[in-house]
Amino acid sequence: MPATEPLGVALSEADLRAYIEALLTHVRRRGIVGFRHPGEGMPEPGFHQPGAAMRAADHLLHNSRCVMLTGQYNVAAGKAETDGPIGVAVLAYVLNRLGRETTIVTDGLNEPIFRRALAALSPEAAFGMRVVTMDKRGPQAAERATWLLHDRRIDTVIASETPARNEEGVKRNMRGVVINGFNSDLDELLLQANRMQHVTSIGVGDGGNEAGMGGLSGIPLARDGSVMASAVKADIPVTSWNSNLGAITIAALLAHKAGRLDLMPTPAQFHALMHEAMAAGAIDGVSRSGSPSAGAGVDGVSLSTHTEIYADLLRHLQAAEQVAPTQAGQARSPDAARHMVGFFDSSDGGMIAVANLQKYLRQRFPHLDIQFVGMLDHQNAPYGTKTDAELIAMTNQGLMRLRDLSINEIAMACNTACLNLKFATGGVKVPVLDLIQVSADAIVAQGGPRPCGLSTMATAKSTRYPDTVREKGGPALRMVGCPDLATLVNEGAHQSLDPAVQQRLDKAVRSYVQQVPKDATSVFMLCTHYPALAPQIRRAMDQCGLSQVPLIDPMEYQAEKIGASKPARGAPAHLTAVERPAPVLVYTTSTDPAKVESLQKLIGDHGHVMIAPPRRVEDARHNAPSSASSTTA
Incomplete structure (x- = not known):
């Protein structure tokens, strides 16, 4: 595994900038400068945006609330791609540890891949970071985007490897295949962000058909000759020969500028992160393989090569710190009042x-x-x-x-x-x-048309929850009273190693989960004891044919x-x-x-x-x- 051995020389700011541009445009089987128009010569100068990664890092050094988008669907293989979630996981992790409020918006196919990749860096971050699944299109996507942007008073939206519509409203992949019916309209968030004066938009792309690449000259036609060029613009369009590298470079520059290069994953952690993404179901978008042992990686380049590139990036940033140590650390506030x-x-x-x-x-x-x-x-x-x-x-x-x-x-x-x-x-x-008010808001927003709540008998017998959900314009809420679950938690049954106690607990949980309607769209744990039983509840839901139904802890809200x-x-x-x-x-x-x-x-x-x-x-x-x-x- 490559180690971040010192580069051996100090790197000036000008040398660092030159290195970053060479890194992002280097042709490895494909690339921005090397991607040709069908039947034409190489575009001059191409659509690469020099200095954009540095500008993005400068902006993120001072922002506070960020939404990140990713979600590429490989139509031919029917799976999510490795390019996108990996880079977003690294950038989200660095933003989070620098104190930025970060929300991830992706589709249902990419959500487990992002979480698995993030868990390789921090299981706690994978558990707690706000991840919103958005499988919406058309007017529903526009409504959802409005809610997401206003709900958290967002000041920055970043889209990385996010499919975008062209001028005709059609999304195409680089082969020219129409993918509107496969990918959700995540690009709607960038469209709406561009209409908001207080929000800065950043796009990361590698082919020109991604959200944020709109308006750039030199974007080639798709391989079948059709127009794939994105019509969705960004204030700062960042271009790289693969989008993961673009997002990771922004993260590394941000950490460097903040004086916290130590926040970046080690090369070994980065390699493990990529492996975890593939283990979760992601595939190489070029080879369509999900097997690292067979050479699969990101956009036709193996994981080992990507790890070597990543280690080289860290070496250059460490060398740059020898010349001009950042002053960002001196600008931090003293301990804030609790x-x-x-x-x-x-x-x-x-x-x-x-x-x-x-x-x-x-x-x-x-x-x-x-x-x-x-x-x-x-x-x-x-x-x-x-x-x-x-x-x-x-x-x-x-x-x-x-x-x-x-x-x-x-x-x-x-x-x-x-x-x-x-x-x-x-x-x-x-x-x-x-x-109850907070949980009811979550049920209306996230519970779907047929939500169900597990609660104590007192809460289930009361009409407070169904009435509150209805008053907020939500659907009918089915309540299932669970008389003894809180008592079992108080007794420590969920932590017991006694097989008899475990069997008693599993039997009790299963008896209540069996009362959840088969067509339920969500299950909310409406007792604060129940998250301690989440593994048992989830297992019972799987056994009862509810494996695709989300289990939600209102404490998140x-x-x-x-x-x-x-x-x-x-x-x-x-x-x-x-x-x-x-x-x-x-x-x-x-x-x-x-x-x-x-x-x-x-x-x-x-x-x-x-x-x-x-x-x-x-x-x-x-x-x-x-x-x-x-x-x-």
């Missing part, structure tokens, strides 16, 4: 919820320094047997305790406590993120709300990613030392568990409005 987020649950589900919240936030809002402070009402658990009046009083008591700890906002981590939340916030005076909330946006932010999350502080209303000890073992070195100071239920009742329903939840 944003304090409280979370509330009746029992151990809150611990599961906060662990997932941290993972999602670390990947999606890496610049925010957030500390979680939890209040777990073990003394009064379970909440499912309480009356509405009791729930309101106990929930208000927990929220007031969190308020007294000077937190900035509260993220609810208990669905049952949210059933009458509007009556439980009296006197709290800090923003409270209602988990609660994390989105935290990161996008006004208190979080107003908090000072680090200029680079926060490397180590702040320790979680957990208060429990239980006075049992054994419970405190078990919670501390659960949280490990990531936080501290304490007994909450007492408050009287009567105090909470005094704070809560008296207009609540008296029915049992």
